[in-house]
Amino acid sequence: MRRAAEGRAGDGSQRLSRFDRIERAVHWVNAVLFAVLLATAAALYIPSVSALVGRREMVKALHVYSGLALPVPLLLSAAGPWGRRLRRDLGRINRWSADDVRWMRSLGRDGFARLGKFNPGQKLNAAFTAGAAVVMMATGSIMRWYGPFPLRWRTGATFVHDWVAALLAVAIAGHIVVALRDRDALRAMLRGWVTARWARSHAPLWHVEVLGSQPDPVNRASPKVSTPPSAATSQ
Amino acid sequence: MGRRVVVAMLGLGGAGVLWGARVQQFLTRLGTPSFLPGSDRFRIYSVVGSLPERSAADYRLRVTGLVRRPLELTLADLQALPPTRVVRDFQCVTGWRVPSVPWTGVRLADLLDSAGADQRAHAVSFRSFDGAYTESLTMDQARRDDVIVAYQLQDKPIGAEHGGPARLYVAPMYGYKSCKWLEEIRVVPSVVPGYWEVRGYDVDAWVGRSNGRGDRPTS
Numbered sequence: 491m492r493r494a495a496e497g498r499a500g501d502g503s504q505r506l507s508r509f510d511r512i513e514r515a516v517h518w519v520n521a522v523l524f525a526v527l528l529a530t531a532a533a534l535y536i537p538s539v540s541a542l543v544g545r546r547e548m549v550k551a552l553h554v555y556s557g558l559a560l561p562v563p564l565l566l567s568a569a570g571p572w573g574r575r576l577r578r579d580l581g582r583i584n585r586w587s588a589d590d591v592r593w594m595r596s597l598g599r600d601g602f603a604r605l606g607k608f609n610p611g612q613k614l615n616a617a618f619t620a621g622a623a624v625v626m627m628a629t630g631s632i633m634r635w636y637g638p639f640p641l642r643w644r645t646g647a648t649f650v651h652d653w654v655a656a657l658l659a660v661a662i663a664g665h666i667v668v669a670l671r672d673r674d675a676l677r678a679m680l681r682g683w684v685t686a687r688w689a690r691s692h693a694p695l696w697h698v699e700v701l702g703s704q705p706d707p708v709n710r711a712s713p714k715v716s717t718p719p720s721a722a723t724s725q
Numbered sequence: 726m727g728r729r730v731v732v733a734m735l736g737l738g739g740a741g742v743l744w745g746a747r748v749q750q751f752l753t754r755l756g757t758p759s760f761l762p763g764s765d766r767f768r769i770y771s772v773v774g775s776l777p778e779r780s781a782a783d784y785r786l787r788v789t790g791l792v793r794r795p796l797e798l799t800l801a802d803l804q805a806l807p808p809t810r811v812v813r814d815f816q817c818v819t820g821w822r823v824p825s826v827p828w829t830g831v832r833l834a835d836l837l838d839s840a841g842a843d844q845r846a847h848a849v850s851f852r853s854f855d856g857a858y859t860e861s862l863t864m865d866q867a868r869r870d871d872v873i874v875a876y877q878l879q880d881k882p883i884g885a886e887h888g889g890p891a892r893l894y895v896a897p898m899y900g901y902k903s904c905k906w907l908e909e910i911r912v913v914p915s916v917v918p919g920y921w922e923v924r925g926y927d928v929d930a931w932v933g934r935s936n937g938r939g940d941r942p943t944s
Contacts, residue, residue, distance in 0.1 A: 537769040541886045544771040547924070586726035617727040621734030629742060633819075641939050646745030648820050650738050 502687030506700050508607075508678040510575045512567050517679055519563040524662060526556045531655055557630050560623055582607050583616045607696035615665060622658050626651060767815070767823055769886045772920060776885050777855040777906045784890040786874065790850075790912035793841030800876060800890050806831045809873050811896055814943045816932045818899040822940070828894045830875035834868040836910065848916040851893055854908035860893065860919035861928075862902070871896035871944050874907060897944035898930040 509517070530553035533543040543549060567573050568580065590610040593603035598611060608616075632639050632647035639647075669676045674688040689697040741748075771777075781800045788796040809832050815823040837849070842864075849867040851860040866872065875894040876883060883889030888905025895902040901921045922928050927935040932943045 535768065537767065537886065540769040541771065541776045544774045544776065546770055546772050584727035613727055614730065617730035618734065620727075621731040621738075624731070625734055625738035628738065632742065637937065641937070642746045643742055644938075645749065645820050646742040649745030649749045650741035653741070654738070 502685060502690065504686045505683040506686055506689050506697075507682055508684045508689075509579075509682050511682070512572055513576050513579065514679060514682060516563050516567045516576065520560070523556050523560050523563075524658075527553060527560075528659060528662070530556065535652075535655075554630065554634050557627060560627065579607070583613050586610065586613065604695050605693055607693050607699075609692070611668075615661060618661060619658070622654050622661075625654050626658070629654070766821075767887065768817070768819075768821055771855065771905075773855045773857050777853070778885045779854060779890060779906070781882070781890045786891060786907060786910070788836055788840040788910045788912075791843035791846040791914070792837075792912050793843075794839075796836070796840045798836075803831055803874065803876055803891060806835060809870070811871050811873060811894065813871070813896045814941075816899060816940050816943050818901060818926060818930070818936050818938065827877075827879055828873065828875040828896075829877035829880065830873035830891070830894065832870060833872045833874055833893070833910070834870070836874060837867065837912065840912070842912045846912045846914060848913050850909075850911045850913050850917050851904040851907060851919075852909040852911065853888075853904050853906040855906050858904060858906070858920045859917070860902055860904040861913075861916050862895065863916055866895070866898075866929075869897070874910075895930075897932060897942065899926075899932055899936065901926060902930045 530549050532539045533549045534540065534546070534553060540546075568576050587604075587606070589603040589605065590613065593600045593605060594610040594614070596603075598609070629647040629651040632643060633651060636644050669679070674684050675692075678684045684692075686697065686701065689700070784800045786796075786798045786803065788798070808829055810827060810829045812825055812827045815826045833849070842849075847864050849862050849864060851862075853859070862872070872893075872895050874891055876889070876891045878884075878887050878889075883892060885906075888903075888907070892907045893902070893904040901919070904919075916928060918928050929935055932938075933940045934942075
């Protein structure tokens with residue numbers, strides 16, 4: 491993994507590769523699809539926007555096919571040899587360490603938790619979004635191709651689709667706000683890299699994984715109060 | 726762990742599909758605020774790009790086709806005719822329902838009579854001034870007492886988003902039969918399927934007895 495590091499070693503400004511091209515491409519294609527879904531949803535659902543946009547038949551088709559396309563970028567990217575980094579990160583997102591749970595319980599305030607490449611908030615957001623996407627595709631399909639389903643299911647599917655859409659809108663808005671407040675994390679998704687300094691404070695276990703455990707000068711300057719040895723995890 | 730979150734969401738989603746209808750009924754009874762999903766309010770559907778607008782002064786309704794005296798009525802002409810007020814639930818074929826909506830207008834049967842509709846004509850077609858939407862009824866359906874050309878909704882003039890200045894209101898059928906922005910009533914020999922009917926909805930759109938739905942009848 492040392493290959494991933496470039497730039498000057500030691501002062502914390504060196505660049506660590508956080509997301510490769512495939513991962514960034516998946517993220518931004520998904521972002522565009524979600525934007526189209528939310529915009530068309532507004533045009534179908536919110537009366538004042540419906541009145542402004544109209545063209546119900548076309549908006550409906552756009553919404554349905556963007557929804558069906560949602561899993562395609564992720565599946566294609568994770569499928570082949572090009573998706574090694576993506577698959578590895580999906581594995582990280584799926585695993586929760588004892589420190590992750592502790593950090594989550596403290597609502598992110600526990601400074602002693604040793605986090606890996608992704609913090610538990612990011613893991614929860616990813617799992618929620620994945621689950622929500624599947625639920626939205628299933629309920630949306632019942633709404634669109636309602637023929638074989640009893641009326642109660644259709645009403646229930648609409649109910650679930652509406653509420654999960656509202657939750658997704660809140661989660662995505664929160665995701666964007668948090669990303670805009672951490673420019674380093676945002677740049678990682680735009681250009682792929684973070685500084686070693688950022689990695690050491692936000693993702694210490696990943697920092698060690700990429701650079702090795704030997705302390706760099708900056709690390710030596712600040713005593714290791716934040717690294718109790720008991721915090722070793724499965725990462 | 727991440728997988729558990731996903732599985733839990735799928736479980737909740739499935740439960741919601743099975744029992745969501747009941748939860749929604751409960752929420753509606755509680756009175757859900759209008760910005761939350763599941764509240765009983767109108768949703769605004771239009772099949773064209775912009776909301777069709779016509780002022781009360783410019784509005785004209787024509788009654789044409791197999792009639793002895795074609796009519797061209799202003800909104801004032803309509804309002805001068807004997808009014809009928811109908812209060813019914815409004816049921817959309819996509820599932821939402823607005824309870825006890827008052828509509829005021831003129832019975833379609835009265836308009837057909839004053840135009841002298843041909844006895845041998847079996848159907849009536851409707852055209853919207855949005856330029857795209859059409860609907861139709863059989864002559865028997867059109868002559869029901871709860872089928873009106875409405876110019877008031879909730880005792881106020883009908884706004885552009887609800888199909889004003891005047892629109893059709895077919896109380897016993899799903900909302901798509903109630904042609905908004907009504908411009909022409911044409912007496913024709915037989916039923917011509919309307920905008921959504923060409924796209925798969927039932928032509929005879931009785932609430933609770935069509936489109937595979939079992940909603941409580943509205944009339």
